[in-house]
Amino acid sequence: MVCSSRTTPKVAVIMGGPSAERDVSLSTGRECAAALRDEGYNVVEVDAGRDLAVQLTEIAPDVVFNALHGRWGEDGCVQGLLEWLGIPYTHSGVLSSALAMDKQASKKAYRAAGLPVVDSILAPRDEVRSRHVMAPPYVVKPNCEGSSVGVYLVQEGANSPPALSDDMPDEVMVETYAPGRELTTTVMGDRALTVTDILTDGWYDYSAKYEVGGSRHIVPAEIPADIFALCMDYALRAHAALGCRGVSRTDFRWDEAHGAEGLILLETNTQPGMTPTSLSPEQAQILGISFGQFCRWMVEDASCNR
Numbered sequence: 001m002v003c004s005s006r007t008t009p010k011v012a013v014i015m016g017g018p019s020a021e022r023d024v025s026l027s028t029g030r031e032c033a034a035a036l037r038d039e040g041y042n043v044v045e046v047d048a049g050r051d052l053a054v055q056l057t058e059i060a061p062d063v064v065f066n067a068l069h070g071r072w073g074e075d076g077c078v079q080g081l082l083e084w085l086g087i088p089y090t091h092s093g094v095l096s097s098a099l100a101m102d103k104q105a106s107k108k109a110y111r112a113a114g115l116p117v118v119d120s121i122l123a124p125r126d127e128v129r130s131r132h133v134m135a136p137p138y139v140v141k142p143n144c145e146g147s148s149v150g151v152y153l154v155q156e157g158a159n160s161p162p163a164l165s166d167d168m169p170d171e172v173m174v175e176t177y178a179p180g181r182e183l184t185t186t187v188m189g190d191r192a193l194t195v196t197d198i199l200t201d202g203w204y205d206y207s208a209k210y211e212v213g214g215s216r217h218i219v220p221a222e223i224p225a226d227i228f229a230l231c232m233d234y235a236l237r238a239h240a241a242l243g244c245r246g247v248s249r250t251d252f253r254w255d256e257a258h259g260a261e262g263l264i265l266l267e268t269n270t271q272p273g274m275t276p277t278s279l280s281p282e283q284a285q286i287l288g289i290s291f292g293q294f295c296r297w298m299v300e301d302a303s304c305n306r
Contacts, residue, residue, distance in 0.1 A: 008040065008041065009042065009062040009299075010041075010042045010043075010044065010059070010060070010062050011036055011062065011064075012056060012061035012064050012087075013029050013036065013045050013046065014046045014052070014056075014064055014065070014068055015028065015029025015030070015033075015046065015048065016029065016047040016068070017047075017068045017070070017072055018072065019068070019070030019071045019145075020070055021070035021073075021145075022070075024069055024273060024275060025067055025068050028067045028273055028275055029067035031275060032067050033065075033067075035291050036065065036295050036299065039292045039295065041299065046059065052078070052081065053084075053085060056085060057085070061087060063090070063299055064082055064088070064089040064090070064302070065295070065299060066090050066091050066271065069271050069273070070145060073271065074092075074097055074100075074269075074270050075097055075098055075102075075144060076093075076095065076097040076098035079094045082304070083304055083305070086304060087304070088303050089304070090298040090299065091245065091246045091247065091248075091298070092246060092306060093245060093305070094306075095243060096306075097270050099242050099243070100242050100268050101270075102143060102144055103120070103141070103173050104173060106267065107120060109242055110241060112241065113241035114237075115237060115241065116264050116265055117265055117266075118175050118177075118264055119134075120174060121133065122143060122171050122174075124170065124171055124172075125164055125170055125171065128140055128162065128164060128172055128174060129161055129164050132154070132161055133161075133174050136154045136155060137154060137155055137156040137158075137177035138154050138174055138177050139151060139152065139153055139176075139177050140162055140164065140172050140173070141172065142172060143169070143173040150168050152164065153177065154177075178253040178264040180254045180255035180256065180264075181223075181253065182197070182199075182200070182251070182252075183195055183197055183221060183223070183227075183231055183251070183252040183253070183254055184251045185232055185234075185249065185252075186247065186248070186279065186280040186283045186284070187236055187247065187249070188247050188284070189246070189247075192231075192233075193280075194219060194232075194283050194287065195219070195220055195223065195228050195231045195232065196221055196282070196283060197217070197221035197223060198216075198217055199215060199216040199218065200216075215277075217279065217282060219282055219286050227254060227259075227260065230263055234250065234263070235248075238250045238265060242268055242270075245301070245306045247280060247294075247298060248272065249269045249272040249279060249280050250265060250268045250269075251265075251267055251268075252264060
């Protein structure tokens, strides 16, 4: 991080914004802002508006802590703005953010790196509403959103296609359903932290991710050593394949009946949640890295040209 001559670095924590994940972004931002104040930084909280460039120019921060989620915040848009303004920022850069947010494009990068993914297609929303575009079971989701926003599971034997909401984009991703346990691994720089086994009573949707009690986490995951090692390896390789920087988190499904061949990479999140129920801070804490130290590391890692 390149700082000015101020004794106490000024950190602008940008949060909120106009995406479907505004609420969880606000929660992430407030938690990180409080932690960074405790670490001794001069923190300014910024609810990112369409005039974000003006907001940041007036604040003149030494670094931006990006706590935005979803479109505009983690798809390369705000990263490009920060590059234009010449302000060091956290997490991944323009290209890697855009690539990770585009699920179909990121799958191509995973395949090129030899990582296991399920088959998927992009199809018009209205066509997916009218017929099964692939044999059930399958999952329908926006191609460029995160945090399980707008995810539909079509069960095996379903007679009807999904009744997709009008809020879904005109084109959606349809992918083969990967059964099994939900596992996830955080990468911090060039280090994979650990593996979490996520337990829910149903589908791991938006509420399961972000509501208190929505899911239960076993960390480190109590899984065979070879599967644990594969998660750690795949997460590092996914982080590298997409060109990620700072912190990322890669999610998996593991079908125990098929051993190592049952481990499937779902996606990589370049802006992992930093809320009280979030997975990445929990993994860091298991390894003795406090929430404040985790946030400080991200600020110290910040740069342009990411």
